[in-house]
Amino acid sequence: MSLSKKIIGITVAVAATWTLSGATSFAADASLYERLGGKGAIQAVVTKFISNVGGDSRINGYFAKTDLKKLNSLLVEQVCQATGGPCTYPGRDMKTAHKGMKVTGAAFNALVEDLISALDTFNVPQKEKDELIGALGGMKGDIVEIP
Secondary structure: OOHHHHHHHHHHHHHHHHHHHHHOOOOOOOOHHHHHOOHHHHHHHHHHHHHHHHOOOOOHHHHOOOOHHHHHHHHHHHHHHHOOOOOOOOOOOHHHHHOOOOOEHHHHHHHHHHHHHHHHHOOOOHHHHHHHHHHHHOOHHHHOOEO
8 A cells, every 4th residue: 555545544544533532522531632532643633734834934944954754753742741641752842942943923823823724634623622722832932032
């Protein structure tokens, strides 16, 4: 099976998982990680997100020298941990990782737009989108150097 067919298959499975998770009643104590569909679903969204960023001329220059495979892996672990999953983010703290990059508030907002677009691709319910953006939004002060 070709790589593109595998990716399409995974994408359909993740979309179905998120669509069903929105329609299924979860226990009140289900973590955001569980409601999003677990690590595979997070991986799919992160991959789409990185693709969105790569095509976004407002911000792709920030990633010109970035090892995208490593970034993908780190983001999956970070989102997994931030949403209550079993992962441990092994990367640097956000302040250290972004020091001297001169990230603007507008660039941060563009990044969030690209993430929302990735979440929309997989029909993530609004409640889960809001919780995820809220969980990651607290990092803005450590990332943005130029308001």
